[in-house]
Amino acid sequence: MSEEDEVIITPSQRTVVDEVAVSVQDVCITYRTTFEKRPTLKQAVMRAGRGKRQVKTVEAVKNVSFDVPRGTVLGIIGHNGAGKSTLMRAIAGIIPPTAGRIEVTGRTSTLLALGVGFNPDLTGLENVLLGGLAAGLSKEEVETRFDEIAAFADIGDFIELPMRTYSSGMAARLAFAVSMHMDPDILLIDEALSTGDAAFKEKATAKLRELVDNSSTMLLISHALATVRSMCNEVIWLDHGQMKMRGEPDAVLDTYIEAMHVKKTAAVMNDF
Numbered sequence: 136m137s138e139e140d141e142v143i144i145t146p147s148q149r150t151v152v153d154e155v156a157v158s159v160q161d162v163c164i165t166y167r168t169t170f171e172k173r174p175t176l177k178q179a180v181m182r183a184g185r186g187k188r189q190v191k192t193v194e195a196v197k198n199v200s201f202d203v204p205r206g207t208v209l210g211i212i213g214h215n216g217a218g219k220s221t222l223m224r225a226i227a228g229i230i231p232p233t234a235g236r237i238e239v240t241g242r243t244s245t246l247l248a249l250g251v252g253f254n255p256d257l258t259g260l261e262n263v264l265l266g267g268l269a270a271g272l273s274k275e276e277v278e279t280r281f282d283e284i285a286a287f288a289d290i291g292d293f294i295e296l297p298m299r300t301y302s303s304g305m306a307a308r309l310a311f312a313v314s315m316h317m318d319p320d321i322l323l324i325d326e327a328l329s330t331g332d333a334a335f336k337e338k339a340t341a342k343l344r345e346l347v348d349n350s351s352t353m354l355l356i357s358h359a360l361a362t363v364r365s366m367c368n369e370v371i372w373l374d375h376g377q378m379k380m381r382g383e384p385d386a387v388l389d390t391y392i393e394a395m396h397v398k399k400t401a402a403v404m405n406d407f
């Protein structure tokens with residue numbers, strides 16, 4: 136996402152309540168993937184020859200702890216592969232932590248990049264219903280929101296067609312519409328602010344501002360640093376799975392930007 140793409144929301148006076156919405160305690164998340172290692176890359180591409188069975192272990196999140204008071208808009212920043220999405224998926228309850236505890240008080244609604252979670256063979260409306268049920272609403276509650284969601288997504292007759300016929304932009308609009316209309320106590324957004332064209336972005340911005348002003352609790356992963364600066368009242372910087380810094384947006388972002396800049400100008404390519 137480029138600078139011009141950034142959604143600007145004026146920081147509002149947050150009402151942070153002395154009550155924890157999300158508690159992350161000593162959380163570690165390790166992925167174990169088994170694969171067949173072949174002698175050459177070409178053989179690997181061709182899947183030729185017999186490979187040696189190997190296990191790759193990735194410690195995506197290492198011993199991370201923090202509490203999110205209700206009403207906080209928490210930004211999560213960090214390099215690609217820092218563990219942001221992994222942590223978010225664990226908070227959303229999609230994957231379990233390998234060690235540690237995550238406690239979430241309230242109903243979450245998750246907006247992941249690329250609208251994961253939709254079934255391509257079902258229509259948009261059917262997916263909205265499933266998404267609503269998964270978010271903990273009753274069938275009736277979802278049905279009363281159908282019109283509002285469809286109007287917000289604004290994808291016309293496509294709402295009644297299987298989602299495999301959607302462009303990625305259309306799927307993203309529906310995903311955004313669904314997650315915003317679930318009246319979540321806690322909204323989890325993973326790099327999904329850049330979706331849609333200018334008109335939709337404006338609408339999405341207004342909706343987000345409404346939620347921010349209503350003091351919803353929000354966890355926002357974004358590379359759009361201006362958005363993070365203007366929307367969040369607290370920021371966490373993840374670096375290689377560890378929490379490098381936590382604090383006021385200005386302080387964390389300035390340090391992060393400086394670190395990135397130093398890294399780039401020094402052409403240090405040891406980012407693995």
Ligand SMILES: Nc1ncnc2c1ncn2[C@@H]1O[C@H](COP(=O)(O)OP(=O)(O)O)[C@@H](O)[C@H]1O
Nearest residue numbers: 166168193195214215216217218219220221222
């Ligand atoms: N499903 C998975 N299986 C194995 N490794 C994964 C999986 N998802 C992510 N990883 C690894 O975990 C690390 C953190 O990834 P991720 O949480 O997606 O980072 P970020 O969202 O900050 O870019 C990376 O090294 C990535 O390769």
Ligand SMILES: [Mg+2]
Nearest residue numbers: 219220221325
């Ligand atoms: Mg990610």
